[in-house]
Amino acid sequence: MKILHTSDWHVGKVLKGQSRLDDQLKALTKVVEVAQAERPDLVLVAGDLYDTATPTADATRIVTRALTALRRTGAEVVAIGGNHDNGPALDALRSWAEAAGITLRGAVRGPADHFVTGHTRDGEEWRLVALPFLSQRYAVRAGELFELTAAEATQTYADHVARLIARLAEGFGADTVNLITSHLTVVGATMGGGEREAHTIMGYAVPSTVFPSSAHYVALGHLHRAQQVPGPAPVRYCGSPLAIDFGEEENVSSVSIVDVTATTTAKVREVVIEGPTPLRTVRGTLEQLSTLDPGDAWLRVYVSEPPRAGLREEVQALLPRALEVRIDPKLLPEAGAARPRIQRSGRSPGELFADYLAQKGHVDEPTVALFHRLHEEVVK
Structure with a gap:
């Protein structure tokens, strides 16, 4: 069985007032091209399709067309909601998605709603736990599906997530490819730089032990840096297919291709996504900046000169693609200094x-x- 794992598209993200819809479209076009070349049996989109709970019509058009194009490669497509998505709004698209042959899960509902099954082109059966982002506010409500005791209801977010996954994973088979996809922060993983901080703090972090050893592969979204996380099963973040903001300019934008069977360990390859406009941080005096050739990159500029009126405008005259202009912190008084x-x-x-x-x-x-x-x- 071959899987294409992608997440954190953040379509509609605006960077310092600059629309990046063209870059987002280019990135997703590349993802579709990878799917066309690799011919996966299953595409997993692990949350944060959008950057906002109220996406524009253009953002919605890009996401729905990307999902449709992925389905047209012949792969089954399963997408879940992330913390940036509006789960109920995604679920409102389920009639469209089902008609297009796409499985869409926006918010947590009953247990049966989050257990998906299918077969590969060669007839191999796979079973998938598809768990969208779950806020602390709704963790107990989701847990109530399983008739919690009073003591269980007061347990931590990680406890509720572990209980949900354990219950859903009861449907895994001994001779099936068992998969989990979710939108979570796992303890020990490295943030990519552009995540929403309120949803990556330790109160939202879960240990990798919430995933059962019976899972052949755990496809996660939420952290934007591609990485493997130690756990009872292969646990992986595929990263975002493009840098979301300047904190991610050094990340490698990619998707993950996974080869796995019911009797073999998952083998993962990263496929780099190239094409979107790069993000770049530059530093220097006005004279030094005037000699730069940043190409078509969007820029964050640290100016190595004392602040003064009109400095930003001078920098932007030299570098029209500078979206953010700051004074080099080395020139500013130290925080906490007397x-x-x-x-x-x-x-x-x-x-x-x-x-x-x-x-x-x-x-x-x-x-x-x-x-x-x-x-x-x-x-x-």
Whole structure:
């Protein structure tokens, strides 16, 4: 059996005000091309199809066309909701998905809803636990499907997830390929840099022991860096097919191709996804920046000059593709450093503002003059 594992498309993601729909479309086109070349039996999309719970019409069009194109390769396609997705809204598309031959699971429902079965082209049977992202708020409600005791209801998020997976995995067979896909943070895994922090903190982290040894492969989404996680079964994040923001510029954008049978260990290959516009961080003075040739990359710029009025505009004139411009942190006062006490009594707002700028390492007469002009307009 061959599986294509992908996740964290984040279609609709806007980077510093710049739409990246073209890049997202290019990345998903490459994913489809990989599927066409590899001819997998099953495609698993492990959550975060969208970047927002209210995707635009263009984002919806890209996602539905990508899922349809993956199905047209002849593979079975199963997609689950992630923490960025609106689970109920995804479930509202299930009639469309079923008509297209796609299995879509947006939110956690009854146990039978999250156990999917099928056969490969060669007739090998596979069984899949498809568990969408589960918030702490709804973890107990999902657990109530199994008639929890009062003590069980007060257990941790990890306990509830482990109970759900264990219950769902009861349907695994001794002679079937047993699979799990979910959208989770696993203890010991490395974040990719662009994940939503509130859903990666330890309160949402689960140990890899929540996955049973009877699983042949665990296909995870949520962390954007491709990586294997030690566990009772092969547990893997496939990573995102494109860098979501500048914190991920060094990640390798990829999908995972998995070869496995009911009697052999899963073998995983990474297939790199190339084509989308790269993200790049550059540093230097204005003179140094003026000599750069960043190509078509979107840029984050750290300027090695003291802050002053108009500096951002000067940088963007040199580098029109600079989406983020910051002062090099080395030039700014250290956080927590002792600051002299400012005498406020009897001093004008302009003087206080100038002292504030000096403390921040931002000594710039045009900025002070602008403050004076604005203050005069306000007090008139």
